[in-house]
Structures are given as structure tokens and as C-alpha cells.
Amino acid sequence: MEMRVAETNLHRAHTQAARRGSLPESAQVEAGSEALDRRGMRSVITRGSAIFYEGDPADWVYKVVSGAVRTSKLMADGRRYIADFLFPGDFFGLNDRTYRTFTAEAICDAIIVRWPRHVFDGAVADDPRLGRFLLTMLCGGLSVAHDRMLLLGRKTAVERIASFLVEMAARESRDRIELPMTRADIADYLGLTVETVSRILTQLKTDRVIQLAGPTHVTILDEAALRGIAEGG
């Protein structure tokens, strides 16, 4: 299995979507993933430490085994943009550049697998199905990116938080959400501040839309309402 792609990530959810969709080869691609996992190198990353930095050579491709990872970018004055949160099964660090355009850090203690980039390059060159698979994945990523640009450009703070919770719930495929990232991470992901994130979460709690049990546990009480808020209803 090979992935020579832009600095991008493949969510397990996207992979599942592709399998449900029109691409027969995606199932076969997945079938090879166990063997692939065995070929990769495993690393344990402690909470907060970096897997790679913006500007590093892009020599490896990664997959999250356990824990969670964030990819981010910094402006010169320290403003931060979080590109993505990665959970078990998600690929990251795929790149068509020689150097990293993002930093990747472990949000909590995590285990990752990694493969040398040329292994992926070779596999893609050999198997045209992989190329098509990648195209589909990239298209999915681009579609998600456009949804997020709409969010960042036009949605209010409540709508952003609601959208975020809906997204996270979809990726955990249940109503009980674990949020391993800090409020600051969420803020930088949604273009808000820590305080606003905190305030709006308590507001949603007050409105009986969600339930909060500690900072990391969120339960969706009224999914319809949450989706309604997310879409600006």
C-alpha cells in the first residue's frame, strides 16, 4: 500500500466511506493493511512531544495505532492553525514535497507505525488501483477542507463548536465523545479562543444539548438540535 500525496491525512472514516462508495479496490487496499502494519516500525510517543516539525525532511509516512495526534502550523508571531486531529487508524504525513509543511505532535501518549516513504512510492507506482484509491482519498480531503473553510469564514462560534462535536461524534461513531485535545487545540482548530470554546461548551450544557463530565468527556443529549445549530438552523 502506497501513499505519495500532499501533506495530508487519511481518516479511517474516509476509508470506510470509500469502501461504501464506488471503489472496489479500496477493500483490497484495506485487506493488505495488516501485512503492511507488520512491515512498519512502531514508536511510542509521549504526550506533547513532536513526531516531526514543519521544515523537517518528509521521509516517512505514519499511521496512528493508539492515542491521538495533531498537525499544526505556526505564523511568525505565534498564531497557530491546527490542520487536523488524528485517531487510531488514521494515516498522516503523506506528502508530495521533500519537506514537512506541518508539525505533528502527540496529544496524549500514543503509538504510531511508520514506513519509509519510498515503500509507499513504489507501491503506488506498481498498482494503478492504489493511485485511484489515493485520488478518492484526496478528493474526500478536499471536500472536508471546503466544509471547514465555510465554517471558518461564515459560521458563528456556537455553530463551529456544534459542527466540531458532530464531526468528532461521527469519527468515534457514537454519542459519547472523548476529547483528548485541550481547549486551546480546539480553539486553534476552529479559529476561536480558549475562553470562547469554554463558554460555548458550558452554554450548550446549560441548554441541555450536551452533557459534560470533566473536560474530556462529552455526551450528546440532543443530536438533532446539535446538527441544527451546526447548520445555522
Added chain:
Amino acid sequence: MEMRVAETNLHRAHTQAARRGSLPESAQVEAGSEALDRRGMRSVITRGSAIFYEGDPADWVYKVVSGAVRTSKLMADGRRYIADFLFPGDFFGLNDRTYRTFTAEAICDAIIVRWPRHVFDGAVADDPRLGRFLLTMLCGGLSVAHDRMLLLGRKTAVERIASFLVEMAARESRDRIELPMTRADIADYLGLTVETVSRILTQLKTDRVIQLAGPTHVTILDEAALRGIAEGG
């Protein structure tokens, strides 16, 4: 030449970047474009009218010959997000879905060429170089998308406008910029309002960074300053 991709666009600038870059086949892909143009159907689109709407079947792939096109999305309450502006040489309407996820409209009177989607699909299936070419294009698009998410999530209004002008100047490859789109289009592209766009353009004019000759003509007087503002200097 074939392009079965997400709802996305290929800027001529990206194509040029690819040619400068590591892909030898991109030149060959381009070499075939004249022949391709002859095989396509030409249409004249009058200012303001749609080429396709969100939800339409995605049967064709398009290229701008003259004029300019915008792709956009609407929220239920009318808030609009502009995904892209397309200029002569840019492809658009590439899609891996059966239906459109954007609306495409002519910003000014425009001529476009279009090809049935299956023509592109066939060509990509036949030529693995095309697949790789597309991957590179998509990666470029994703990279641009991330830059814009940073812009929408973390940049101030002045920084957004400055970034926009720098981007447009790059795509016209000179300091004299034509802005065929309205202030509302720019606002929906940058996540601002018409009034803010207008105010900040006059502010940049007052600061001698740009020169305005009518609403559509912008000349960059101090490119270094503009780039500095764009990056938050």
C-alpha cells in the same frame, strides 16, 4: 487528458508549478492540451449566469477560455462561501461525485470549453502519468486550502485582503491586477463583509501600498509591504 477528481479546480499557475517541479510528464500532459481543446465543446456564458448548480449531475469537466468564473456554496439562510475564482487556462468542475457540490457562475461574460466526464475518466485509466499528474495537482490544491484555512481562522481583515491581492497578483503574474469579481464576491471568499473589504482597500490606498483606478483596477505600489501585511508582519 483526463481528470476524475473531487469537486476541485486546477489553476494554470499550479500546472506551471508542476512543470517547474519534479514531474516530467506534466509537460507532456500540457503538450496534449491543444488537441484536447479542439475536442471540447465551446460555450459563451453571459455575466452572472450559472454553468452548473450545486446538486446538478456532474457530467462535464470545464476549462475557462476567457472571462472569469466563481464556484460557491450557500448555507440554508443565504450565507455564501466562495470556493474559488477561475481564470483563463484554469480547469473546474472536476469531481469524484455524481452530483455537484458547488455552483459555478460566470463573473463576467466568459467562454468555456467542456468535455464529457467519461472522456477524462478514460484517459486517466489509460495513462498512469495522468494519474500521477492529477495527484500532484490535488496535493497543490490541498496545500492552498490549508493556507486559506489559516487565513480564515487566524488572520485579520487587512491580512486577508493583503493575502488576496498577493494571490491575485501571482495568478496574473504582474503588479497590475484586474478584479472582475464584485466586492461581495471578495467578501465571501475571505470571510468578511462588503463594507470591510471596501474600507480596507481604501485604507491600503491611503497608506500608499496599492493604487485604485475604479473598482476593478488595482496596482500594487509596495509589494514588500503588502506581503509583510499578508503574513502579519
Added chain:
DNA sequence: CGCATAGTTGAACTCTCTCAACAGCCGTGG
């Protein structure tokens, strides 16, 4: 000439940010 559309400018407002204080949790060390 009149109307519609696009752009600019002004003034008031508001959503979110900024600054600040405080609370809760956790690991460390006395």
C-alpha cells in the same frame, strides 16, 4: 432621464477577544 446595481463612507452595535482572577487537577517533594 430614471432605475437598478455596485461601491463607499458613517455611526452604532455586537460578537468575540483580551485581560484578569479563580478553581480544579495532578505530580512532586517536603
Added chain:
DNA sequence: CCACGGCTGTTGAGAGAGTTCAACTATGCG
């Protein structure tokens, strides 16, 4: 065992960037 410091999260009050509402100008087209 508790005290302490550091970090994260919450909450409050004030400030500000950008929006909203509104008036006015300019341009183009019938």
C-alpha cells in the same frame, strides 16, 4: 499526608475588530 507549583479550564468584565444598518455616490443600462 498535605503543601506547593504548574497547567488546564472556567468565569467575569471591559475592549475592540468587524458587522449591521443606513445614507449617499457612482456607474451602467433601458
